[in-house]
Amino acid sequence: MEKLTTEQLQKTASQVRRDILRMVHEVQSGHPGASLGCTEFFVALYFNQLNHNSEFSMEGKGEDLFFLSNGHISPVWYSVLARSGYFDLEELKTFRKINSRVQGHPATEEGLPGIRIASGSLGQGLSVAIGAAQAKKIDGDKGIVYALMGDGEQQEGQIWEAAMYAPHHKVDNLIATIDFNRQQIDGPTAVVMDLDDLKAKWEAFGWQVIETVKGNDMASVVEGLEKAKALLGNGKPVLNLLHTEMGFGVDFMVGTHKWHGIAPSDEQLENALGQLEESLGDY
Amino acid sequence: MxxxxxxxxxxxxxxxxxxxxxxxxxxxxxxxxxxxxxxxxxxxxxxxxxxxxxxxxxxxxxxxxxxxxxxxxxxxxxxxxxxxxxxxxxxxxxxxxxxxxxxxxxxxxxxxxxxxxxxxxxxxxxxxxxxxxxxxxxxxxxxxxxxxxxxxxxxxxxxxxxxxxxxxxxxxxxxxxxxIFTPSDQKFEIGKAWKMIEGTDVTIFATGHLVWEAVVAEAMLREEGISAEVINIHTIKPLDTQAILESVAKTGCCVSAEEHQYNGGLGDSIAQTLIRNSPAPQEFIGVDDSFGESGKPEDLLEKYGLNAENIVKAAKKAIGRK
Structure with missing residues (x-):
């Protein structure tokens, strides 16, 4: 797939944000907050970084693989997959509706191309990504394995089982990213269950940690992923601490946990869409 | 013994x-x-x-x-x-x-x-x-x-x-x-029950370690003139419902035997099969809604009613309910 320039990526991100809001609005259900916050990451990954093939095969031999652990941010992933050509854009209209492949949380059961494992129950995706990365190593497959986790998800014990495992087994074809927006359902992470110091914690477990301080700035996100890639192959996995703002791109949604899992009204949608260029055409 | x-x-x-x-x-x-x-x-x-x-x-x-x-x-x-x-x-x-x-x-x-x-x-x-x-x-x-x-x-x-x-x-x-009582060259077919012993009065459906107890129970029943069929249900799911129904159609009653709770085990699956098709008396050998405890395996099987002697009793009870 051709790599998009920063400007093209930015335009794509605007359209993806429109998709997210329209999908969630249509069914009045879903998780717009962190989907909007992670839009630069997903767009940079799929349209600039990932070596992937939209003629989907579950095995993905020779390709880079991506695993989403915090499955509730499915809207951003679905939009990016559809706009990468994995399935028809029109299918986004079926998000969270009955008889759809576009399930509330990502799933393989209905055979939606691009999805390799179900996620939604938190804490599991990193383990799966490590397993996939090790399987690639056995086969001498040079593909990179990517995983995205939420920051609230860092409260799950399984994350730390996986964190301990990967450096011990020298899984150095893996880039795990944490969406560090400091928000979770019940409020700021600092209030619910403080995560700090996340960087020190991951470093203590033996990971190479990089920080992408401007996680909603496209050039910074691409630069962070490039930097992460350069650290691969030296015996240690890489952790990318991606500082984002929940709800980024829509002024009344940004920076609050309020929009974690609620849909905009008709008026709110109109207001939000007015802030986002329809760069590639709505589905 | x-x-x-x-x-x-x-x-x-x-x-x-x-x-x-x-x-x-x-x-x-x-x-x-x-x-x-x-x-x-x-x-x-x-x-x-x-x-x-x-x-x-x-x-x-x-x-x-x-x-x-x-x-x-x-x-x-x-x-x-x-x-x-x-x-x-x-x-x-x-x-x-x-x-x-x-x-x-x-x-x-x-x-x-x-x-x-x-x-x-x-x-x-x-x-x-x-x-x-x-x-x-x-x-x-x-x-x-x-x-x-x-x-x-x-x-x-x-x-x-x-x-x-x-x-x-x-x-x-x-x-x-x-x-070790099954052959070393056996072919294992997932989902296919194995009729180990033919019988006519009662069927014993057993899984895991209790298959051996069922084999022993069959011999004990035979000494008393009771003909038991023993079926080895190595695959709990998918269950070989055809084998179960065919056997019970012949014997008219059964015992399920497993090293597991009654709740949720093999016996439950067999009961569901019988009820949906042709209900017949069934007795359960298993653990009755309790946890286990420390002890020697054979002593525990005896205490919790999971050995051959208990299968014999259950078989007679099932026959009596026909």
């Missing part, structure tokens, strides 16, 4: 079913380079040492982190690996139920969850480790195949069979030295 009985199957040696798994795994590894092993700090207990030694590049020590192990295994299937996870049955199921549910069963991943030390026959370690709910938990998961073989040879054959089957499997076995 059993030595003097004229059982239809006999044995010259005993071994543990977990060794059948360990030996089967090495053979599966030789046959297929995609077979990989993962273990959560129980290599000796699961008899996975031989596989580790022969295929170090395909073996992964996970440490005491079972949740992570299930996720790793699911991930390894994605480019075609066939992972066999090894830990105790308790930590293979209840401890990691959500990981299995989402990452393995719902995602339909080709993971083989291999679980040792199941049931009361674990013995002295007691109730914390003697899981009696695992068959129920696993059979409730869509996409999951559930297998509970009866001796060393059947466990080895089952291990080889599941390596060739595509889909998630729960393979349950145990710790005690147990009679």
């Amino acid at each position: 059993e030595k003097t009985l004229d059982t239809k199957y006999t044995y010259t040696e005993k071994s543990d079913t977990r060794s059948g798994f360990g030996d089967g795994l090495v053979e599966a590894g030789r046959k297929n380079p995609n077979v990989v092993g993962l273990c959560a700090d129980l290599i000796g207990s699961l008899k996975m040492g031989a596989f580790q030694k022969e295929f170090p590049e395909r073996f992964f020590q996970v440490g005491i982190a079972e949740a992570n192990m299930m996720g790793l295994a699911a991930g390894m299937t994605i480019n075609g690996k066939i992972p066999f996870t090894g830990t105790f049955a308790n930590f293979s199921t209840g401890r990691v139920y959500d990981q299995i549910r989402q990452s393995i069963a719902y995602s339909d991943k080709n993971v083989k969850i291999c679980a040792s030390h199941a049931g009361l026959t674990l013995g002295e370690d007691g109730a914390t480790h003697q899981i009696l709910e695992d068959l129920g938990m696993m059979k409730m998961l869509p996409n999951m195949t559930v297998i509970n073989p009866c001796d060393y040879n059947q466990t080895k054959a089952a291990t080889l069979a599941i390596a060739e089957y595509h889909g998630p499997v729960y393979l349950r076995f145990g710790r005690p030295k147990w009679p």
